[in-house]
Amino acid sequence: MAFREYKIGARMFGLAFGTSMFITLYMPAVDIANVSVTATGLHRQLSFGRMGGFGYEDPLLTGVNKPVSVILKTDPKSGSPMEATRAYVYEAGVPFPNGLRHPRILGKGPGELSASKGKIAESSETTGAVFVVREVEMNGEMVPYIENATAVRGWNPSDTMQKVSEADRFQIGKGKIMFVREGCWWCHTLLPEETQDWQYFGAPPMLGDFNGENPTAFGSDRKAPDLTHVGSRNSSREWMTLHFFNPRMVQPHSIMPRYDYLWGDVDANGNKINYSAWYASYDEYSAGKRVYPPEVPEPAKDSEARSLIDFVLNLK
Amino acid sequence: MFKYLFAKNEDIPAGSAAVYFGYSSIMWFIVGTGLGSFNAAKLAFPDFVYGIELLSFGHMRQVHVLAVILGWISMAFAMAMMYITPALGNTKLWSERMGVWNCFLWNVGLALGLFLLWMGVTSGREYSDLPWFIDLVVIFGVLFPLALNVWMTIKTRRTQGIYTTNWFFGAATFMVMIVFLVGNSPEFFSLTGLTEAYLTWWFAHNVLGLWITPVAAAISYYIVPKVTGNPLYSHRIGHLHFWSVVVFYSTPAAHHLMSAPLPEWLKSFASVEGVLILVPAIAFVSNLLLTMTGKWKMFVENVEIKFTISGVLMAIPLNMQGGFQQTRAINWYIHGTGWIVAHAHLALLGFSTFLEAAAVYYGLQTLLRRKLYSLALANFHFWMLLIGFTTYWTSMTIAGLIQGAGKIYEVPYIDVVIAEHPYMIARWVGGTMVFLGNCVWLYNMWMTARAGTVIPAGRLPHELAYER
Structure with a gap:
């Protein structure tokens, strides 16, 4: 490799390949990372759980360790009837979706609201939690966020599951697997x-x-x-x-x-x-x-x- | 093979690794095309097999794809690298023992990975379906030893310059490791959403653009001058090909997601870069065809040239499709239809497979010092591949156009399924022909090792007459 032209060639290769990787990896990654999640995106990730393919929690893809989506018609804490609400029940030990812990995935508005109003930082995988998607108006736009109903409303997973009939339970996370x-x-x-x-x-x-x-x-x-x-x-x-x-x-x-x-x-x-x-x-x-x-x-x-x-x- | 795993490097006959890779690649080709034929039968006759999870289409489709890409195509590449790189450097392979280990680990790792995939252990991402720990085995147990052997053989060469083929080999072995490392990062780091979707197609595009296409082309840069005796038409056009692959072919990944909600600038950029794929394509095809000047009779008479030039000629429709079908003007019609399936098979079963088959035919004869056992069987193999592939490509292209028309005229989907049925049968017939041709090929190469005419020292295989 003693020839000058190969030294130049190797550097040119690095420059050309590096530039192409910069444009096709770095620039799109920065662009996509600035996108805020929509309400649909929140419903999707909360119903699917953490991974839909091979992962530690379910290596053989049998559908274990997944959340259950439910439709609540009575308040799990007080027992009084309420408007039908879609909730996502994470029993103790079920891994949370990435958006709950990652600092960027929810994006600016939904991320801040989920932290301040939704108290998602107070949720814990070891005790489990119940999540709901809410929307509030901010600067004339409806901004969705995740509410940790366990912290905000005192709905714990086992009470919530007791209040839901079999017809209102959907194993969407397992189904995605x-x-x-x-x-x-x-x-x-x-x-x-x-x-x-x-x-x-x-x-x-x-x-x-x-x-x-x-x-x-x-x-x-x-x-x-x-x-x-x-x-x-x-x-x-x-x-x-x-x-x-x-x-x-x-x-x-x-x-x-x-x-x-x-x-x-x-x-x-x-x-x-x-x-x-x-x-x-x-x-x-x-x-x-x-x-x-x-x-x-x-x-x-x-x-x-x-x-x-x-x-x-x-x-x- | 096993006796050489722990032998001293100098005790292993030169070329052993290439021979093992050559036969492994043919066997994986039979596995891959057999699975393809089996899967195609299910699309034509949905009640062909039922009630058994492991025989279902959804469990076997990805095994077919990866057996062909990582078993047949990539092992044939490894075979070509292990005999062409030293030959062009007038030297020996840097480490024959590492080559033998490479082949052993490759077969074991791929068999394990495909078994898990078959069981349903998948990352759920097309082309990068293997779970991440198998990806790590592929990167560090399979691709890195191969790359190291290629780079060190080039470094320890005994010639002054580096020939075109070896630029491609050296660069592609580097780029494919980057592609595997970055392309599987959604699994390594649990990346989500559009980043995950984009990187899935970034991997799928680049594994073709920076590994399969350039290495297949590099093989023909060796085979055509070597067998015809003509020098390469132009070293300069070779330069153009190499640099335009690095600059243009590495960038249009987003054109696979033209209808997804990716940033618009990214789709437009990818689409323009995608048309520029024609630069390396035209450079490659013209260079090779002009190298054939005065030797066109070998296209008919010589098996290796017949395969290579067929592959090079198929690069013309391949790149014309590839360059233009991803523009918005055309993509809206054919996106997600059988047209794309036909195009993918034109790339892998048409263009690329024909070039690798030539490399395996030529390499095994040179390394074993045995003339090909039967010309008739080789021609039979050629025509089974060509007719089988053409049947497949034509039927899937027509099916894709039907599907595209169904899509834009909002025909109830079931009517599209009914209209495609005859083409699904034709696809199965074509795929089965390829599979049967490959079985004959394995027999021919097996008999070559056992009963082919011995090639005297100093002669090349194509200088000897066929005896059968």
Whole structure:
């Protein structure tokens, strides 16, 4: 390497490559880091929890250590009825999403409000907490923030869970893990395009809609409808149940795989699911030997299928 | 292989590491294309397999992609580097033992990583799906030893200058480590939101632009002059190619997210830089095609040139698509459709695979000192790859255009699925042809090692006549 031209060449390489990395890494990172989170972004990260892919708290992606989203109709502390409120219950030990601890993720307005009015610094993973998304007007704009309802209103996780019926609990955090693990995003995108999808798949997301979310799992190769607003288009739990168990039951031309294996061994009533019998009757039905298809079992409340359906129904 | 892991460096025959890498790459190619064919069958016939989580599309799609990129393509690159770098420096590989260890750890690490991915242990990020501890194994156990061997072999060369191929090898091994380190930082540091999304595509773009494309091109810079006997048409155009890869190809990562809410300046910048990809592309293609002057009959007669020049010619549509499909004028129509899948396969299965196949064909014959076992089987392999790939590319391009039309005319999505069905079957047929061709290739190369005609000292493989 004794030649002068290689010394010059190496320096030029460093300069060229360094400049390109400065423009494509540093400049966008600074720009994106200045974006404040939107209310959608707060709801997303609070419902998903800390990581949606491989992480310490859930290395095998089974959906443990995730928050539960609930709809509260009575105040967990006083027991008096109140307006339906969406709350995110983090039981003791469940890791908080990154936005709660990281100094920059929430952005300026929501970050300051979450600290001053929302008291998020008083929350603790060891005792758990209940979070709510609130909005206040600041300089003529509605600014969303996270309220640590455990500190502000005295709602602790176990009381809150007791006040919520089974129908008002959504395992969205676990469902996001299933969405990532089962590769739903290889075909269903989570990103309506800015140019084309307004009419069909709904409004494309805003800049601050993803702060605190990992992975975003936008998907790139759309072989199936975009799911960002699917819960607004179709809110039927029955339809979703049939569709996940065997998509051809509700859409004969669908090429989606059957996700019946996410039901596990038993259904919601504790009865063992006999898959081979189900397949046999379904084959008879598709061959025209039966009038009706076999009954699809209702997924057990701790099954993976239930959480995935919860996740999809809450993509609104 | 195992006996050389603990042997003294001087006791290991020169070229052993390259031979192990060569055969490993062919085997991973069979695994990767086999998985591709299996997955394509599921898209054409959704009830082909069901009820088994590990055989589901969502668990196997990413295994196909990474088996091909990190198994076939990258191992073929390592093979090429381990015999071309010393040959161009008139020296031996810096450390043959490290090369053998590199191959061993690569196979073990990749098998482990792909197994975990298959089980569903994923980071949820396309192309950088491997969980972060496997990424660390890839960076420090696989890419760094390879880079060190390449750099030290270039440093200890016994020639005065450094040939074009070795600039690319030296720079690309450095850049790919940066790409892996920075591109996986969302996992190392739990980065979130648009930063995570952008870095996912920053990785995906640069692993192609700074690793696969330049190294594949560098291989052909060696194979074409070596086999035809013509000198490279222009060293200067080689310079243009190299520097424009570093300056232009490293910048348009954001064009993969043209419809995402990224800052507008970033998308516009990426789009303009994306068109400038045509600079290295045109420099590369023209340089290689002009090097062929007077030797075009070898395009028909010689297996290595047939593969290499086919790959170089496929770089023309590849870069024409790549340069323009990411501009806003075109991207709105084809974004997220099968068109992009066709384009990705044109890059990896068309352009790049044909160049690497030539390097593996040529390298194994040179290193084993054995003439290729069967020309007929090699031609069969070539045509299975070419026809299989063309079937795949054509069907997916048409499917993509249908999907794009469905998107802008707001056709109910299920009608798009119905319209795409015949093309999904064609894609499966094309992919299966590639897989079968590769099985024949492994047999041919296996028989070459066992029964190929011995090449006398001082002769090159293509100087001998084929016996079968």
